[in-house]
Amino acid sequence: MADPFENKLVDKRVVQRYLRKGKVDEKEYEKFQKALPDLADQAMPIEASMSGVEEPDDLDDDEPEEDVGGGEVPPQQQP
Numbered sequence: 001m002a003d004p005f006e007n008k009l010v011d012k013r014v015v016q017r018y019l020r021k022g023k024v025d026e027k028e029y030e031k032f033q034k035a036l037p038d039l040a041d042q043a044m045p046i047e048a049s050m051s052g053v054e055e056p057d058d059l060d061d062d063e064p065e066e067d068v069g070g071g072e073v074p075p076q077q078q079p
Contacts, residue, residue, distance in 0.1 A: 005032055 009018050010032065018024040049055075 005029070 005024065005028075009015065009024050010029065015024060015029065019026055019029065
């Protein structure tokens with residue numbers, strides 16, 4: 001393989017697929033992961049919000065959530 005790995009091959013969202021297909025060797029990938037530096041101490045917490053989305057009143061609410069859908073899809077109405 002070229003310089004250890006191309007970034008697109010070791011992206012955590014797709015690496016399992018490439019391992020299954022044989023595009024990435026499992027032992028080489030493990031070696032690559034162990035060689036990565038631990039940057040946890042450089043991480044910064046972030047806060048994010050989305051416009052148009054209501055904030056929940058109480059995140060520690062122990063009450064079960066209301067069932068909002070029975071999992072059934074209503075039949076489509078014909079015009």
